[in-house]
Amino acid sequence: MKRLPLDGVRVADLSMMWAGPFATRLLAEMGAEIVKIESPRAWDNVRTLLPQPGATEPWNTSFYFNDYNRDKKSLTLDLSQPRGKELFLELVAKCDCVIENYRADVLDKLGIGWDVLRAANPGISLVSMAGFGKTGPEKGLVGFGPIIEQMAGMASTTGYGDDGIPYKTGISYGDPIGGISAAGAVVLALIQRRRTGRGAWIDLAQRETMAQMLGPAFAAASLRGETPVHRGNRDPRFAPQGVYRALGRDQWVAISAQDDAAWRALARTIGAGALDSLSLEERRARHDELDRRIEAWTSRLGPREAAEALQRGGVAAAPVLDANAIHQDPHLAARGAWVELPHPKMKSWKQPASAWRLVEAKPLLRRHAPLFGEHNREILCGLLGHAESELEPLRAAGIIGDAPIGAREG
């Protein structure tokens, strides 16, 4: 079996919520050792955002936290205390990269900015991923994924078209886009260090990585002064195209007539063979009428049944999989896209395998997300060489901990 590409890379992970943890989940899947650092007084809020009813340790039993933090190690350190900071810098000396998604001013206020990190380890890289970057007139803005989406132009491009309303994505889309980009940024820094011996400080503004996802819209805006047109689910290149009601409560099927041949097959399948010679231009002009004809057909069938019938004729079509249906999708099941990891305090559930399928190295999920402070001993005594006897005073001073302070009080 081949080694995973980031085998041997160690990352100190100060990130929280979703954008940063998503980046380090990807890096962990590729073999990196991720040391997630949380303060006993300021833990990753996702641990306790959706506490399980009756859970005695809600910070250790969150499915939400688990999905995005598996295969990481947990070290608790209060970075606001001098000893906590010293220990952190000892760890930095043994890492290849530090990643953080604090608000733009926080890392410097903690006294562990780029110059401090570089003094601790001249080869270290730092990936900072504040919402609006570390420089510029908007660096003081605060943002989560949906804010990033609004400020990057994405929400303005999404809408049904008949109500003038821009829509947010159903997930906090700015976060994973920032995360995937940041994972690439970490690797880019590693590549550069391998060549030059120098680390790098990367200032990644999540708003800017989100805006990249709309690149062609900026060409349209700058060349022709265009503002986004809300097309609903239509596309001028394919007609008809839409999301059509299927049999069942809130069941839908997505269909695109991707070319003339697909249209002919679609028309015949829905019993509209007399229209099968319509050109793309004619189909665009009669889109509303064709939508009604299609939906009259799809509404009698389950979404998968409709999609499979159309696919057999060469038409691009698929059921719209919701958060439950996607876990039952036979295609994903056949590809082994879900993995159930044992967890010491929770039942297991289907977690996504790595989407970056290295066919020969085969990245596998190795371990559930870490319990709070689970690896304090391993990191502090094993990696950093401190005596076991040092742990208790650190615990007593609140520098390390096995439970978030105040979490029980909500």
Place this chain on the structure above:
Amino acid sequence: MISAMGEEELPLAGVRVLEIGGGLPAAFATRWLVGFGADVVRSDAPRETLSRDEQAFLLPGKRRVGAGDRELRALALAADIVVEDGAPGALAARGLEPRALLREKPALVVASLTPFGQTGPAASWHATNLVAHAMGGILSLTGVVPRPPLANGFNQAWMLLGLNGFSAALAAYYGAQVHGEGDWLDISAQECAAGMLELYGPRAAFDNTEAPRLGNRVHAIWGIFKCDDGFAGVCALQRQAPAFFAMTGDAELAEPRFLDPAYRLTADAELGGLVERWFADKKKRDVLELGEKHKVPMGAVQTPLDLVHSAGLEERGFFDVVRTPAGDARVPGRPFLGMGWRAGELHAPAADTDAVRRDWLGARA
């Protein structure tokens, strides 16, 4: 932090990348690679499927060749990374079966980007962006009940696939450099999305909780609202709720009962109405200023046309200017600061065939 770097300081200088397929995912995956210094060679498809706007964003700096299958194979073996977005089996049909390429060149990275992956019962399904999006879960969550699920603008299934292609190919390339072992990446648009359904995916997997389309309002202080000159939003967690309510200066919103998250759940509609009323007469600029001053996550819906003239993005050097037949386009350039980046020019189809033969294959012009 930003320094003027010469080409020799570009982090991917000397890295050879071959782009095959002609689609948006492969073109986006290699867009950042070329900007960071890789020599990206695009094998042009018989028919260009990218729009002119997509070309202006995705193709600057790439060299373009017209190559037959035999020559394409030679180029693949001369590359460090191959990125392709053809249908499963399309590479093999052209004599470039990835495992065979890896046997000949073990350090090669081949990244195959498809709607549903190389294997499985739906691998050969026909797909457009919308259809791929439908299978990934994000579509089902976007829009509002009872209206249909709603696709994001600008081909997000393909763009997300391309973004994953960039970072994954780069990770595999790093591994090839360190361990001497390349690999074949089988990346599907469906799995890229299915693994990032925020809390909704894991919650459904854990206890079958349904995730309805909530439109623009997840709850009263997490959503987009109509304001005086467009739309603006707030995303406040419990820790930001007190600052948000205090910031509004609205006596009703400042009532202590709304500080209790459990109470807020029971009074979401009432609170939402008050928040909606507060936004109604605000300008976007005022909302942003208040958010910054009070450290509350506040936003405003901006369009690409707004942003193309943004002083903030200008100061951070976000845009590249690309000369096109229709004039100079301003498109997103470097995705982050701290690494050398170069803007590029658009090349004509097949314009670099001879030069690439010479540089990569040692052929005489």
